[in-house]
Amino acid sequence: MNNFGVIEIASTTTKSTPGWAYVPDTAPALPAAVHSTSRKRAARNQPALTLSDLSAREETRIRKELEALDRDNPKDVNIPIPPRPGGGSRAQNKHTPNVRKILQSQKSFANHLDDYQAMLALAESNPAAAAALNAAQAKPSTPTTAVSKSASPAPTPASAGGASKRSAAAAKRAAAKEKQEQERKKAQHTPKPETESEKLGSTPPQQAPQRQQQEGDNDVEMSDATASTAQPPPTAPAAQISYPRVSAILPAYAKPPPAAHPGDADPLLVSRVPAFPSDDELRALMTAPPLSYLEARGAWGEEERRYPVRVFCAVCGYWGRVKCMKCGTRVCALDCLEAHREECVTRYGL
Amino acid sequence: MPASRKSRATGPPPPSTTLVLDNGADTIKAGFVTGGKADDAPRIIPNCLARDRHRKTYVGSELEKCRDFGEMAFRRPVEKGFIVNWEAQKEIWDREFFDENAPQKCDPSEARLVLAEQPNGLPALQTHCDQMVFEEFGFASYYRGIGPSFNAYRDIQAIFHTPRTPDTPVDVPAEVILLIDSGYSHTTVTPILQGRPLHPAIRRLDVGGKFMTNYLTRLLSVRHFDMRNETFIANEMKEAVCYVSLDFKGDLEKTWKGTRGERREDFVSGAGIAKDYVLPDSHTTFHGVVRDYDPGGASSRGRKAAVSTEDVLTLRNERFVVPELLFNPSDVGLSQPGLADLVMQSLSVLPIGLWPGLLANIVVVGGNARLENFIQRLQMELLERVPDECVVRVACPENPVISTWLGAANFARHEHVERLAVTKQEYEEYGAGWVARRFSAGLGVDT
Numbered sequence: 001m002n003n004f005g006v007i008e009i010a011s012t013t014t015k016s017t018p019g020w021a022y023v024p025d026t027a028p029a030l031p032a033a034v035h036s037t038s039r040k041r042a043a044r045n046q047p048a049l050t051l052s053d054l055s056a057r058e059e060t061r062i063r064k065e066l067e068a069l070d071r072d073n074p075k076d077v078n079i080p081i082p083p084r085p086g087g088g089s090r091a092q093n094k095h096t097p098n099v100r101k102i103l104q105s106q107k108s109f110a111n112h113l114d115d116y117q118a119m120l121a122l123a124e125s126n127p128a129a130a131a132a133l134n135a136a137q138a139k140p141s142t143p144t145t146a147v148s149k150s151a152s153p154a155p156t157p158a159s160a161g162g163a164s165k166r167s168a169a170a171a172k173r174a175a176a177k178e179k180q181e182q183e184r185k186k187a188q189h190t191p192k193p194e195t196e197s198e199k200l201g202s203t204p205p206q207q208a209p210q211r212q213q214q215e216g217d218n219d220v221e222m223s224d225a226t227a228s229t230a231q232p233p234p235t236a237p238a239a240q241i242s243y244p245r246v247s248a249i250l251p252a253y254a255k256p257p258p259a260a261h262p263g264d265a266d267p268l269l270v271s272r273v274p275a276f277p278s279d280d281e282l283r284a285l286m287t288a289p290p291l292s293y294l295e296a297r298g299a300w301g302e303e304e305r306r307y308p309v310r311v312f313c314a315v316c317g318y319w320g321r322v323k324c325m326k327c328g329t330r331v332c333a334l335d336c337l338e339a340h341r342e343e344c345v346t347r348y349g350l
Numbered sequence: 351m352p353a354s355r356k357s358r359a360t361g362p363p364p365p366s367t368t369l370v371l372d373n374g375a376d377t378i379k380a381g382f383v384t385g386g387k388a389d390d391a392p393r394i395i396p397n398c399l400a401r402d403r404h405r406k407t408y409v410g411s412e413l414e415k416c417r418d419f420g421e422m423a424f425r426r427p428v429e430k431g432f433i434v435n436w437e438a439q440k441e442i443w444d445r446e447f448f449d450e451n452a453p454q455k456c457d458p459s460e461a462r463l464v465l466a467e468q469p470n471g472l473p474a475l476q477t478h479c480d481q482m483v484f485e486e487f488g489f490a491s492y493y494r495g496i497g498p499s500f501n502a503y504r505d506i507q508a509i510f511h512t513p514r515t516p517d518t519p520v521d522v523p524a525e526v527i528l529l530i531d532s533g534y535s536h537t538t539v540t541p542i543l544q545g546r547p548l549h550p551a552i553r554r555l556d557v558g559g560k561f562m563t564n565y566l567t568r569l570l571s572v573r574h575f576d577m578r579n580e581t582f583i584a585n586e587m588k589e590a591v592c593y594v595s596l597d598f599k600g601d602l603e604k605t606w607k608g609t610r611g612e613r614r615e616d617f618v619s620g621a622g623i624a625k626d627y628v629l630p631d632s633h634t635t636f637h638g639v640v641r642d643y644d645p646g647g648a649s650s651r652g653r654k655a656a657v658s659t660e661d662v663l664t665l666r667n668e669r670f671v672v673p674e675l676l677f678n679p680s681d682v683g684l685s686q687p688g689l690a691d692l693v694m695q696s697l698s699v700l701p702i703g704l705w706p707g708l709l710a711n712i713v714v715v716g717g718n719a720r721l722e723n724f725i726q727r728l729q730m731e732l733l734e735r736v737p738d739e740c741v742v743r744v745a746c747p748e749n750p751v752i753s754t755w756l757g758a759a760n761f762a763r764h765e766h767v768e769r770l771a772v773t774k775q776e777y778e779e780y781g782a783g784w785v786a787r788r789f790s791a792g793l794g795v796d797t
């Protein structure tokens with residue numbers, strides 16, 4: 001009986017066969033069990049791996065496997081840009097300095113991510129410098145965008161040259177208008193969107209100044225937005241002016257839904273939920289800034305971490321009920337263990 | 351909703367032509383909106399430089415001319431969903447859109463660009479993109495927005511086949527959707543209210559088409575032939591045979607050969623799961639072919655096909671353990687929640703009052719949405735996780751690959767584009783930082 005490298009894993013539902021064991025498929029490597037069994041193996045005069053050796057091998061294997069799954073090609077390839085069909089080539093000398101830099105960059109996504117994380121870390125460790133650094137990173141192009149006509153680096157209203165007066169005035173106007181709006185809304189209170197919004201949306205004379213206000217406002221508002229994360233109210237004046245206005249952010253949900261969707265047979269009756277978020281809550285959500293790349297990555301919480309992960313036979317893909325003690329690889333049964341042995345010996349020696 | 355075109359306060363009127371690009375890692379979806387009318391469908395362009403075993407290089411749509419995809423190697427300008435290598439991206443864009451004989455010739459100085467990007471991009475890469483668009487290509491007007499949000503500009507209730515009378519107005523953008531985009535690089539979950547993404551709730555699972563193809567390649571290489579240099583062929587195989595299991599344990603049981611010597615009945619018969627796949631021979635055939643499983647054929651020997659000029663693989667659990675990674679990424683040691691848990695994580699940062707609307711309007715787009723049973727499995731798993739009275743509706747548009755483009759084309763005709771797009775003059779006046787902040791601030795709220 002070949003029982004090469006098998007670890008018996010203690011379990012109440014074990015169906016014993018000489019030398020190896022079936023165990024419930026949900027069992028992850030339980031540290032205690034592995035430890036005790038490897039001592040058992042040691043007692044049988046086998047070269048025993050310590051727990052840390054074993055888990056280090058497993059970790060390394062998984063990490064390498066995940067890296068391989070993430071690649072575009074099995075190995076690094078270098079495919080240069082081929083010459084143009086017909087021998088033609090575009091003039092290469094017209095690039096701006098920004099463009100030249102971008103085209104020459106050989107950075108990978110991982111490099112860019114590292115740069116970004118390093119910037120965040122630095123900002124955190126040195127809060128004094130954080131603001132300046134943040135600003136520089138939020139508009140990394142500023143030193144070089146000077147190729148454009150405007151020499152002003154920061155697009156704040158004050159520095160935006162001719163735009164400054166316009167922006168300031170627009171901001172004032174918008175703020176006043178916002179106040180008016182709020183008062184009017186309070187007075188109205190109930191949703192009455194259709195007629196009013198239509199009127200506003202199709203009134204051409206109003207639109208020209210509106211556009212200006214929007215731009216000016218965005219200037220003002222955005223410099224705020226970079227400083228603090230969620231600051232929804234300032235966005236309102238910018239957006240409200242040129243867009244059909246409604247008195248609630250999600251008007252359909254404020255109405256009795258069945259009437260609003262006469263043809264909708266689906267029981268999508270949101271009104272059944274009592275705690276519909278307030279407009280303030282919605283506004284905050286709808287104007288919150290994007291998360292960073294890593295913040296958005298789905299991650300396990302404490303709870304998920306405790307769940308056992310499923311393990312599979314590395315050879316045939318069935319449940320991995322048996323564990324190779326040399327490398328921690330799981331296999332389903334003896335057939336596959338033998339197949340694994342070949343590879344295992346090649347990789348780790350006898 | 352009719353697009354209301356507005357004249358801008360300053361400068362010339364907006365360009366009448368918009369180039370709409372969904373610039374994916376695997377393919378570019380490209381088409382025009384001209385004078386308020388959009389192309390029916392985008393052209394789909396491989397977004398890569400590909401080199402075959404005879405060391406001939408194909409750029410973008412030239413790949414159509416390639417017949418033999420054996421040992422094909424790829425260089426992709428888009429990495430992790432984001433344009434990283436502009437040397438390659440520019441070459442492809444030039445040939446497809448800007449060169450004299452480009453198949454979709456476009457004069458940027460008289461056009462607007464609407465470009466879909468992935469959520470949660472790196473600021474430096476976004477700035478590179480904006481700089482290239484204005485300083486190198488010289489578009490007159492430009493908007494860069496996240497792909498999921500563009501889907502809100504489609505007729506979402508039509509995708510759900512919601513019954514309605516012909517005169518029911520179509521809400522564009524849709525009031526509420528939960529958009530799942532599962533593409534080449536990854537899978538994202540984005541709740542969207544009236545076209546505005548709820549940024550704090552956007553979540554990403556780093557499993558996409560590439561990851562799954564590589565996994566299939568690995569399984570085949572362990573069990574059958576060394577396929578490690580045959581990514582293209584493995585990808586075709588994945589698209590042809592893989593499905594999302596609705597009973598993973600049961601399917602796994604049916605495809606197990608058994609213990610030593612034993613060959614279980616289901617294994618021998620194939621149990622309706624096993625399929626034979628004939629690999630291309632690269633002489634007379636260049637694409638693989640799926641066949642019904644022949645129990646008398648390659649079955650019992652397992653490893654190598656019978657003596658024949660054909661290379662036939664019998665695929666069993668490979669068919670469903672590969673897409674299973676979307677729902678159980680920990681199966682390969684990736685410590686991330688599966689898609690249903692990811693949706694729940696996204697919802698968990700939102701007020702509970704929004705859950706019913708979002709759960710009843712889940713739309714899945716991207717190439718992986720074509721995997722059989724994808725939406726059924728997602729719905730099944732979500733129902734296990736939400737309160738009993740919650741309705742869970744999951745839908746996939748007819749062609750999920752071009753959905754983002756179709757949405758972006760609708761957006762390009764919607765008045766929202768006028769509020770969001772930036773002109774070249776504005777870029778030159780206010781700089782790239784201003785443009786980036788403006789795009790990231792989005793529409794704001796209309797009340």
Ligand SMILES: [Zn+2]
Nearest residue numbers: 313316332336
């Ligand atoms: Zn096995």
Ligand SMILES: [Zn+2]
Nearest residue numbers: 324326327344
């Ligand atoms: Zn081993």
